[in-house]
Amino acid sequence: MPGQTLFDKIWAQHVVADLPGGLSLLAIDRNYLHDLEGGPNFTRLEKLGYRVHDPDLTYAMPDHAISSAPGRTTDTNPTGGRLLRDMRRGASAAGVKLFDIGDEGQGIVHVAAPEMGLTLPGSTIVCPDSHTCTHGAFGALAIAIGSSEVSHVLATQTLRQNRPKFMRITLNGARARGVTAKDVILATIGRLGTAAGRGYAVEYAGALVSELTIEERLTVCNLSIELGSKTGIMAPDDTTYQYLAGRPYAPKDALFDRAVAQWRTLPSDDDATFDAEHSIDVGTIAPQITWGTSPQDVLDITGRIPDPSNEPNADRRKSMEAALNYMGLRPGDAIEGTPVDWVFIGSCTNGRLSDLREAAAVLSGRKVAEGVRAWVVPGSMAVRRAAESEGLHRQFLDAGFEWREPGCSMCLGANGDIIAPGERSVSTTNRNFVGRQGPGARTHLASPTMAVAAAITGRIADVRKLGH
Amino acid sequence: MDKFIRVTGAAAPLMRINIDTEVIIPINRLIGNKRGDLGPYCFEPWRYLSDGVENPDFVLNQPRFRDAKILVASDNFGCGSSREHAVWSLAAFGFRCVIAPSFGDIFYWNCFQNGVLPIRLPEAEVKALAAEIEAASQSNVTVDLEKQTIIAPSGRAIAFTTDPERRDAMLEGLDEIGMTLKLDARIRAHQDRDRESRPWIYRREETARVARILVLAGDGIGPEVVGEARRVAEWFVARRNLAIELREELFGLSAWQAHGSLMRRETWDEIVAADAILFGAIGSPDYEKIPAEARKVDQLLRIRRDLDLFCNLRPVRTLAALGASSSLRPEVIAGCDMMIVRELCGGIYFGTPRGREKIASGGERAVNTCMYTTAEVERIARSAFDLARTRSGRVCSVDKSNVLTETGGLWRDTVQALRDQHYPDIELSHMYVDNCAMQLVRTPKQFDVLVTENLFGDVLSDCAAMVAGSLGMLPSASMGPVRADGGRHALYEPIHGSAPDIAGKGVANPLGAIMSFAMCLRFSLGLAQEADRLERAVEAAIAQGARTADIAQPGDKVLSTRDMGDAVLAQLDRLQ
DSSP states (O other): OOBOOHHHHHHHHHEEEEOGGGEEEEEOSEEEEETTTHHHHHHHHHHHTOOOSOGGGEEEEOOSSSOOSTTOOTTSSHHHHHHHHHHHHHHHHHTOEEOOTTOTTOBOHHHHHHHTTOOOTTOEEEESSGGGGGGGGGTOEEEEOOHHHHHHHHHHSEEEEEOOEEEEEEEESOOOTTOOHHHHHHHHHHHHOTTTTTTEEEEEESHHHHHSOHHHHHHHHHGGGGGTOSEEEEOOOHHHHHHHTTOTTSOOHHHHHHHHHHHTTOSOOTTBOOSEEEEEEGGGOOOEEEOSSSTTOEEETTOBOOOGGGOOOHHHHHHHHHHHHHHTOOTTSBSTTOBOSEEEEOHHHHOSHHHHHHHHHHHTTOOOOTTOEEEEOOSBHHHHHHHHHHTHHHHHHHHTOEEOOSSSGGGTTTTSOOOOTTOEEEESSSOOOTTTTSTTOEEEEOOHHHHHHHHHHSBOOOGGGGTO | OOOOSEEEEEEEEEOOSOOBHHHHSOGGGTSSOOGGGOGGGTTHHHHBOTTSSBOTTSGGGSGGGTTOOEEEEOTTBTBSSOOTHHHHHHHHHTOOEEEESOBOHHHHHHHHHTTOEEEEOOHHHHHHHHHHHHHSSSOEEEEETTTTEEEOTTSOEEEOOOOHHHHHHHHHTOOHHHHHHTTHHHHHHHHHHHHHHOGGGOGGGGGOSOEEEEEEEESTTHHHHHHHHHHHHHHHHHHSOOOEEEEEOOOTHHHHHHHSSSSOHHHHHHHHHOSEEEEEEOOOGGGGGSOGGGGSSOHHHHHHHHTTOOEEEEEEEOOGGGGGGSSSOHHHHTTOEEEEEEEOSSGGGTEEEEEEEEOTTSSEEEEEEOOOOHHHHHHHHHHHHHHHHTTTSEEEEEEOTTTSTTHHHHHHHHHHHHHHHHOTTSEEEEEEHHHHHHHHHHOGGGOSEEEEOHHHHHHHHHHHHHHHSOGGGOEEEEEOOOOTTSOOOEEEEESSOOOTTTTTSSOSOOHHHHHHHHHHHHHTSOOHHHHHHHHHHHHHHHHTTOOBGGGOOTTOOOBOHHHHHHHHHHHHHHHO
């Protein structure tokens, strides 16, 4: 028998039945709900007359529409309040655990669930959010689903899935100074394009992956969807197990040892084969910044804005022109030095404790430039509290950042946190789409350290020139 | 879901690559709009100019495409965010079909879930079709899923293929959940095997042992009403596979008669070991016959005190069918649904010094002491706030801080501080107890969760009982602190007393005891769905006209205790 991939093994363990048309009925271990989808799906299920199949495998928390304002309450953002109340009622009626405002476990679901030890290697995880692929960092099979599928999972604890093809992206070499996990994955997307992963489950492998911390792995897997893939995955290893030990919902004592023994069997076999392979030399990557309206529109910080007239493909040329027009940028200009109005540090990509630590380290006592508004929105209540106990919030506040409550916030503006039309932001988020951070808002994606460099200088800047 | 067999209508060409779901439906439209109402916002960024007027250049604003049912698009249509609202907005606009060379993965599968057919065709084929539509005088296209054929405006037929199971489901308009639940036995068998090999996935694995429920029927009508609650519990064991073990101990006079003790050691051990206690009633004139020494200790108070059952919950809900049995006007009480959270282990009922003594000037002096600590107030306030989060988020705290400035002041300060620090989302109000007593009978609907200290709670909860119509209907729960192992002691009892005058006649209303078991399902066993099921069954029985003597109006058929139990069981069978 040929070798199996990590993905194969998890898939095989979860197939309940083979359905016509090559579909499989997969057992789901974790169903994560957020405020945009929680209440509406509980209500829909009730209307259809179905019950929640396994309340103990579903976890809910508000993140998308909840206010990030300091001292917020349920109704600080009234629409978010309505959604949260509906989700509370539904979760309570079904016996589903909800991490509410003020709870340690509240936060962006892709930040808080791993911190609570809910995301475990070898498990199947679904969430009605495209960045569900984040959880693959633990060696879990994480799948982004749609609203109807949420109802389906709630009512059956299974998902109908087509088995994807497999792609392996091998990240080799050593990172240069100032290069973060975010730069690595942005550069990968820039080289392969946002359609490369479509129809594939992507496994990240190579020497770099084993060197990354769990939080860095989460950042890499988070952007799999920007490669076009619903699923990104990495082999679990000792780093994974050390991270999980002692987390509130992770197994304990003898059960933990038993789980680790099983998890050790999960990594892809040496002779496993993939339908597509890519290799990236990480040593060639510099700090990254996007220039356009797709994550693949990305440059080295030392680069120049590309000229559409050099683009042979007509469709591509048209979309580049539209992007430059939207972004208010001129072909051939250096990206470095472009003035910015906003800096946003947060999101499921870069809202974790290590992100805030790195950002604070670059800050090292400097101030936010005049005319720049800068926010830090911790990814979870646990991150916020840990950062406060380390005094990181003091450093941000003293520099002129706003220190806010955990949630998705300005990554997508679903709670009303938006950037004014035409204003330019350096954001540690995952999408620079047209209108993503507000109608007309111009988003440049970058790492937390690059975001701080922009905040201090008031311009798109090379963090390495600030002594990093 | 609408069936998709054959659709004919205008086809609109929108030949841009990488149209992402943010353009199809902007994120800010996801909130506050139901799925059927998203049509006006479909392609909003392109369809309207910045001042909100229609952009005349956009294809869907052209007269011939305004009612388009089919969309012809370019590569990677529906990429980006996974929001299913993108499909909903297309469907709400009127689209039944999207034809493109390729689609965003999530969008593609979402289409099938919502009766929108996504068709993949080779790029050249799509471009040719779009060009034909642009050039033709009429843009009608037919999509026939049965024959898997597209008829272009020229009459030319284009073949396509669709995944066979998806095609069947679309043709039949089938709901996928129902299809999957046909395989439920296999799903559960898979889970049972998996629970053995990967127990760490299942949160309740360690606690999924059999819950021990101790029945203490007690005196008077206790055995009759608890007997019916017991039958209901047994129904849940047999029919809903609940892991409950029901044990019973004699309590009260019957214990004295059988064992010569009001609380033998074995009974006490059972009480301490139980996950929950289902209690009937206590009290009888016959206690006079027991030696004073043996009845010095009130055994129910001892349970409350020794198990530290500090949190007393009394739900008060009006049932429309019972409006007439309240002394209050129907329009005052209609739709009332509140929960009184009463502190049960502190305050004047337990404070020392207490006593009566003769005084030199003649007569006696009697003393009771009201005392509260910050910790005592905090834990009951926490209980109320947690509960409010599962309801409307509103809490009214009741005290007498204007006169009892010490205990009342501490109460108010502590509740407010806890709210400010840990429950900022809770809408907290304060009310003096005298005003509260008036408001309860004046406009009871204003209350949702009401939290108060022991004595006030005792008085107010009886007052509030009248809002529901009859004491015989009302349950209560008394719970202790959460222990390190996650469990907590809890005692569930109807709020009515032992009613010695009707004891043994089989006429008492068992619904208070049955509803107490529903609270037990919700709060001790964490089975909110089962609790809902039981509460719905009780409501249905009442709505069907089931009445015991205490809630019957003249002319109603009066049921016995047992008949009322049967009426609830019949509704449970029906709702199963």
